[in-house]
Amino acid sequence: MRALRLIKEEQLEFGAIDDPPAPKAHEVLVRVRAVSLNHIDLFGLRGMAFAKRTLPLVVGVECSATVEKLGAAVSGFREGETVVIYPGLFCGACKACKGGRENLCESISGIMGFHLDGMARERLVVPANRLIHVPPQVNAIDAACTTVTFGTVQHMLFDNARLERGETILVHAGGSGIGTAAIRMAKIIGATVITTVGSADKAAKAKALGADHVINYREERFEGAVRRITGKKGVDVVFEHVGPDTWAGSLLSLKRGGRLVTCGSTSGITAETNLYTIFQQQLRIIGSFGSTVQNCKDSLTKMAAGLKPVIDSVIRLEDFPQAIERLRSRDVFGKIVARLD
Ligand SMILES: [Zn+2]
Structure with a gap:
């Protein structure tokens, strides 16, 4: 075979x-x-x-x-x-x-x-x-x-970051497989979604998916755009999977008490962290890997209900x-x- x-x-x-x-x-x-x-x-x-x-x-x-x-x-x-x-x-x-x-x-x-x-x-x-x-x-x-794309996102957003209706989330790389899934899953529960993309074409597609705000990271620093969009408050949750290219900006994008959940680091594996930001802002950093069997079942239930x-x-x-x-x-x-x- x-x-x-x-x-x-x-x-x-x-x-x-x-x-x-x-x-x-x-x-x-x-x-x-x-x-x-x-x-x-x-x-x-x-x-x-x-x-x-x-x-x-x-x-x-x-x-x-x-x-x-x-x-x-x-x-x-x-x-x-x-x-x-x-x-x-x-x-x-x-x-x-x-x-x-x-x-x-x-x-x-x-x-x-x-x-x-x-x-x-x-x-x-x-x-x-x-x-x-x-x-x-x-x-x-x-x-x-199901098992990686949707399951990973289900686990990150709901088991780990505990994203809730009314909260704001920054989704990195909104055109990626898990980025697109995260935009849809966050929108359907009533969260406000800010996402980053690298082209005007992807920006239009991310908007069409339901993202409330789209930042072209090639045109402006995303952390500055997040501060502008949230009236300097920052977001409740950052959905990280990029790594060193975005890590410092991701931490700066969080509001006090915010949660960063990460499942990947496509741009490398080592990044500097400002520890002062972590404790002074009372941030939570949550590592996430893979999904549970129940996450996969929940993902398939969502797909059956139309969240493709x-x-x-x-x-x-x-x-x-x-x-x-x-x-x-x-x-x-x-x-x-x-x-x-
Ligand atoms: Zn076991």
């Missing part, structure tokens, strides 16, 4: 790999329908010391799939139904897992597409406890944006390496999804 593999750092190759084995008693064989493209497929491991892995590695951390064959002891799923796969191999037995915080699992054995072979392949076998039902209203392309992911383009899996170049150049608005069927 065909698969997309990382053969050395930042180099992808599309080619043949062995077919998966038959599913064991508690496993399920699935046929992958669509894989969503993420920065971590190519760049995410730069500087992340914890992410030890062996190459070549099948990439792909989020996908939708059709159930093809159930292991003998599997119940609750049926052949032919659409599912998504939770990418973390959580233990299911520790305190965090039992409390529904699978992304804090004390003995997680890896993340698919990250430390272990991922989902950018035609078929794979997964333990049944990591499959999540997709409601019939959600198509396979949108469903491929923003899809930039749908490509073939074999065109994935070129699409990564578009991600690198930031010439994307929303998600690039590769379909396999």
